[in-house]
Amino acid sequence: MWGNPVLGLLGLALRNLLRNPGRTLAVLVGVMVVAGTAFAGGLIGRGVDHAVARGLDRLGADLMVVPAGAAGELHTALVMGLPTAFYMEGERALAEIRSIEGVKAASPQIFVATLASSACCTGHLMLVGYDPSTDFTVTPWLRRELGRELAPDEVLVGNHILGVTGDPLTFYGTTFRLGARLDPTGMGMDETVFLPQEAVWKMAERSHELAEQPLEVPQGHVSAILVALDEGADAAAVAAEIGRRVGGVAVITAGDVALSVAEDLALLMSGLVPVTLSVLLIALLLFVVLFFAIARERRREIGLLRAMGATAGQSVRALVLEATLLGGLGGLAGVTGGGAVYGLFKEAIMVSYTLPFLYPPAGEQALLAAAVVVLAAAGGALVAAWPALRLTRLEPHEAIHAR
Amino acid sequence: MIQLYEVSKTYRTRGQSVVALAPLSGRVEPGEFVMVTGRSGAGKSTLLALMGGLTRPDEGTVSVMGQDLWSLSDAERARFRARHIGFVFQFTSLIPTLTVLENLLLPASFLPPGEGGDRQRAMELLERVGLAEHIHRYPWQLSGGQQKRVAVARALLNRPEVLLADEPTADLDEETEREVVSLFQEENRAGTTVVMVTHSTELVPLAHRHLVLSGGRVSHAR
Amino acid sequence: MVETASGGVMPMRCYWSERAFQGVAALVAFAGLAAFLFPDSGRGVSLAVTGAGLLMILIPLWLVPTCAMAGMPCNLSFKPGALLAGGITVMAGLVGVLQLRRLDAAGVERRVG
Numbered sequence: 001m002w003g004n005p006v007l008g009l010l011g012l013a014l015r016n017l018l019r020n021p022g023r024t025l026a027v028l029v030g031v032m033v034v035a036g037t038a039f040a041g042g043l044i045g046r047g048v049d050h051a052v053a054r055g056l057d058r059l060g061a062d063l064m065v066v067p068a069g070a071a072g073e074l075h076t077a078l079v080m081g082l083p084t085a086f087y088m089e090g091e092r093a094l095a096e097i098r099s100i101e102g103v104k105a106a107s108p109q110i111f112v113a114t115l116a117s118s119a120c121c122t123g124h125l126m127l128v129g130y131d132p133s134t135d136f137t138v139t140p141w142l143r144r145e146l147g148r149e150l151a152p153d154e155v156l157v158g159n160h161i162l163g164v165t166g167d168p169l170t171f172y173g174t175t176f177r178l179g180a181r182l183d184p185t186g187m188g189m190d191e192t193v194f195l196p197q198e199a200v201w202k203m204a205e206r207s208h209e210l211a212e213q214p215l216e217v218p219q220g221h222v223s224a225i226l227v228a229l230d231e232g233a234d235a236a237a238v239a240a241e242i243g244r245r246v247g248g249v250a251v252i253t254a255g256d257v258a259l260s261v262a263e264d265l266a267l268l269m270s271g272l273v274p275v276t277l278s279v280l281l282i283a284l285l286l287f288v289v290l291f292f293a294i295a296r297e298r299r300r301e302i303g304l305l306r307a308m309g310a311t312a313g314q315s316v317r318a319l320v321l322e323a324t325l326l327g328g329l330g331g332l333a334g335v336t337g338g339g340a341v342y343g344l345f346k347e348a349i350m351v352s353y354t355l356p357f358l359y360p361p362a363g364e365q366a367l368l369a370a371a372v373v374v375l376a377a378a379g380g381a382l383v384a385a386w387p388a389l390r391l392t393r394l395e396p397h398e399a400i401h402a403r
Numbered sequence: 404m405i406q407l408y409e410v411s412k413t414y415r416t417r418g419q420s421v422v423a424l425a426p427l428s429g430r431v432e433p434g435e436f437v438m439v440t441g442r443s444g445a446g447k448s449t450l451l452a453l454m455g456g457l458t459r460p461d462e463g464t465v466s467v468m469g470q471d472l473w474s475l476s477d478a479e480r481a482r483f484r485a486r487h488i489g490f491v492f493q494f495t496s497l498i499p500t501l502t503v504l505e506n507l508l509l510p511a512s513f514l515p516p517g518e519g520g521d522r523q524r525a526m527e528l529l530e531r532v533g534l535a536e537h538i539h540r541y542p543w544q545l546s547g548g549q550q551k552r553v554a555v556a557r558a559l560l561n562r563p564e565v566l567l568a569d570e571p572t573a574d575l576d577e578e579t580e581r582e583v584v585s586l587f588q589e590e591n592r593a594g595t596t597v598v599m600v601t602h603s604t605e606l607v608p609l610a611h612r613h614l615v616l617s618g619g620r621v622s623h624a625r
Numbered sequence: 626m627v628e629t630a631s632g633g634v635m636p637m638r639c640y641w642s643e644r645a646f647q648g649v650a651a652l653v654a655f656a657g658l659a660a661f662l663f664p665d666s667g668r669g670v671s672l673a674v675t676g677a678g679l680l681m682i683l684i685p686l687w688l689v690p691t692c693a694m695a696g697m698p699c700n701l702s703f704k705p706g707a708l709l710a711g712g713i714t715v716m717a718g719l720v721g722v723l724q725l726r727r728l729d730a731a732g733v734e735r736r737v738g
Contacts, residue, residue, distance in 0.1 A: 309485020309513035344705035
């Protein structure tokens, strides 16, 4: 034990903690809950940011033009992939938008909500019909990953849609094949099926014969126009100009989406933060009580160590190390448990708060976990320093004979 | 070896003062074996604590081997104790989470490597007290008498010049009591100065000198 | 088997009923094994509890699996809850098996009945 000083001290600290396993466990659980909650909170915050950044980047659009009053539905479709369908006149709007200064590209999309299936495992899905000649959302991805366009009977699915390449997917009586699957974004695109708008119109036509309910898509109408701006263009100014020239529309910027998500996140945090703080307070209290009790129990032992030649600092070193170890272990258990519990309930939490989520890069997660563990360990050391300091102020004789 | 000059100690608790030791002067010569007896509360433990630098005297000076203990810093005094003074207490003083060997080696851990005892010295001492096969046992696995013998061996690890024992044989059976005292005598014959507090008047003749304390004063010295 | 509107096929209720029954039967067999391995009831029961926890995990994952759509209520609340409860039960059972063993080794007398 005395060969390796660090391992020796740590081993001693661990043995001391196991002297009273019930008590140690109680405090460990307290620290674990705090650490787990803090870690999950951090993960949520970073994960939401990551999803929004990825999702908006994949979308490629700086502005989205939808019928007036449909902004809210668009938001839930973008963020959660909840199916929605609304339409507005397309040709004139497109022409006007393309003529505005600062607009680099504009591409229409048609939204379709599929019929609910009576069987298990296929709920509503969101279909998006895009214009292959002007699209800048999925077409670049197709060219890069697939090296070709979609065939007339193929669809491109978001990452969460079930099935493998080649599987049949039937919408409104027309059967398509799963052509390719997008990378995860954490946003609504993961629950969306993309296909050329031509295929949507054909499907609508055939639905009168083949489907349980016909699909009506007014000819020449679109659901949204996605707009990409020139470098340096003022999004707000262009949005205002679009609103002026094309009446009866709502223009949403990428910033609006991010802001709206941030508001929903703040709502979640407003519940989570007080809970974390309350648990932190309880854990701190448990820690203080425990280490004051330990200091009291070990007073004679510490007096003895000083009689043998330990300095005041050396005699309480084990105590502080125990607290650090307890905090660190609690932090580690909390990060592991918190991460696991969050992983299990992630979907439920995010759906409740209408939040997108994508796990941040592994390095960032590791950093967050490490920060939580280090803070827990340091917190433990600080808390134990108080009773430890009081002990060092006693003379060895006092410590040995105190009642 | 040990010199006390006009040392006194008063304890103050909850507004009350208790005089543990009235101004007292005396010497313990190198190689002496001194027994200290007296009733409870006479100041015996306080006297030993003063000799070992475990408590500061209200007045007076305490010197061990010519060194004024209270002219040293806390750290220096701790190191001085580790090197030169061994303690044996009445109560079970082994650390419960350390094995017998680890307990024994504790005093060496407070000195730089090479200055204190080592594993070989620890094993020699354990052989002398008859506990060499128990090195990996924990204190709760030993009897009271065995624990006391380990504590005595521990006090001798760093070859201290002074051994201070506060009622080391209380709670021990006669046989173990004789073993412990004979260990002290062996060390004393080898040159260690021993000051031992005891309630057992039968042990007094084994020492060179006998001090009786009463009410914080020396009432009788042989 | 029954055909779904999307063209897939799915087993009917009696199939899932049999699967659930098989799970419980396996647990009963496991409990018998636990009683055989550990005649003292404390550790035997703890091991059986571990088996119950495993069953809690296996039901939504494999025996009577929930559907694959992530947004369904069973996947949002029931399945994660079942996995969490099952995991805790398994750990509690294991602690019982190990902890009670430690008491025995220390020679602590345990009351019978």
